[in-house]
Amino acid sequence: MNHYDLIVLGAGPAGVSAAMMASAKGLCVALFDENTAAGGQVYRAPILPDAKMDGAEFRAGETLRDALARSNVRLFLGHTLWAVTGDYRVDALGPGGSISCTTTLLLVATGTTERVVPFEGWTLPGVIGLAAATILLKSQRTLPGKTTLVAGCGPLLMAVAGQTLKAGGDVKAIVDIASRGEWLGTASALLTRPAIFKQSLSYGLPILRARTPLYSRHTLVKVSAHGDQLLAELAPCDASARPISGQTKKILVDCVAVGHGLTPSTDITRLLHAKHHYCREAGGWIAQTDANGQTSRERLFVAGDAAGIRGAAAAIEQGKQVGLACVGIILGHAGPEPAAENFSQAWQHAARFGQRMAAMMALREGHVESIPPATVVCRCEDVTRAEIEQACEAGAHDVNQLKAWTRCGMGPCQGRTCGDIAAELLAAKQGVSRESVGIFSPRTPLRPLTISEMTGDYDYSDIPIPKAAPL
Secondary structure: OEEEEEEEEOOOHHHHHHHHHHHHOOOOEEEEEOOOOOOOOOOOOOOOOOOOOOOHHHHHHHHHHHHHHHOOOEEEEOOEEEEEOOOOEEEEEEOOEEEEEEEEEEEEOOOEEEOOOOOEOOOOOOEEEHHHHHHHHHOOOOOOOOEEEEEEOOOHHHHHHHHHHHOOOEEEEEEEOOOHHHHHOOHHHHHOOHHHHHHHHHHHHHHHHHOOOEEEOEEEEEEEEEOOEEEEEEEEEOOOOOEOOOOOEEEEEOEEEEEOOEEEOOHHHHHOOOOEEEEHHHOEEEEOEOOOOEEOOOOEEEOHHHHOOOOHHHHHHHHHHHHHHHHHHHHOOOOOOHHHHHHHHHHHHHHHHHHHHHHHHOOOHHHHHOOOOOOEEEOOOOEEHHHHHHHHHOOOOOHHHHHHHHOOOOOOOOOOOOHHHHHHHHHHHHOOOHHHHOOOOOOOOOOOOOHHHHHOOOOHHHOOOOOOOOO
């Protein structure tokens, strides 16, 4: 079993930056990611290696991947992480089968999970997340649909709409929970980030040229099947995203791409019992860390959006800072390196804009309150809002009791899709804080695995049969 000074989980901007920094300073570093190429969601590589794409994000991703390829970081791409133990043993499943290795320091840079607040019809075929639409456009160069409705909140709205139009698609409308005033409030922070401002223009100009209708302060309330297409119904809403009774609008499309923000990925830090706290403006539950990204558990670090939503630019700088901190621990430096302060300042500068975007994507109370009782919340186990509230009335006062009584969060996603909404419903029903209802306890395997994947080419004839014991 191989041992490393540092294992980094997640090959997005934060993970790659930390791994390369630590490796360049002399540490033995391994980097794991379930994708076959580094870059994460923002700098996602096209699925075909010879595919050429334009845009600043693609070029930045290629630069990142080229630098990683030239480094001494040991890469385990295309590996699904399924277990991490308290002694920092990592178990993963890759093309060559199952592997295990240990590490002195562990850095979690696993990014985020997309949040979708349930509505009637959200489980229909053709309704996909904004993140899924991004993967189709960036990685597979495929349109989400011939005609698409883009709905939800946050910067991914304009990104998906702009990319769809640039790829030759037809965006029938953009449905934004936020008001125009909320977007104007981000202008000062945006102007401090010229690269992001330029990227925003590249998305916004195709939308303006196509004269795509933009419904600000509106929310998607229902999607129904209409022949081979989808009929989307939207309504005006208040600042808390609660639909306002009155006139609704219906739009016929092939695809509905919807997303209501991001939640930090904390399944590994929770599995290792690090302390967490709830911060709505940072995306939800996040691990408590010191200035160097170290959690309450010794030798366990977090960086990037897994530590709170701040965006890719901030993740790169934080990754470098945490990588240097890991170098100091392994090599026994008495104090921080001079460069660490520069990375910290760069992170703070980049994080200011990321914080504004995170605030716009924060879960809104009225949005959850408006979920119809019969609407499925947990897709894996078909648990509805009514069943969640019935369990609460019967005495389930935290999410793990709810999990045991209803199976909500017991499916393949282990609550990554439904956990945020189920906890919000439970807290609202009791009139208590989100922290008081807790968060689902993670279990291994962290991702669904089949027995055949774990065993490989193994047959009964391969089982050693011991000699019979003497009578």
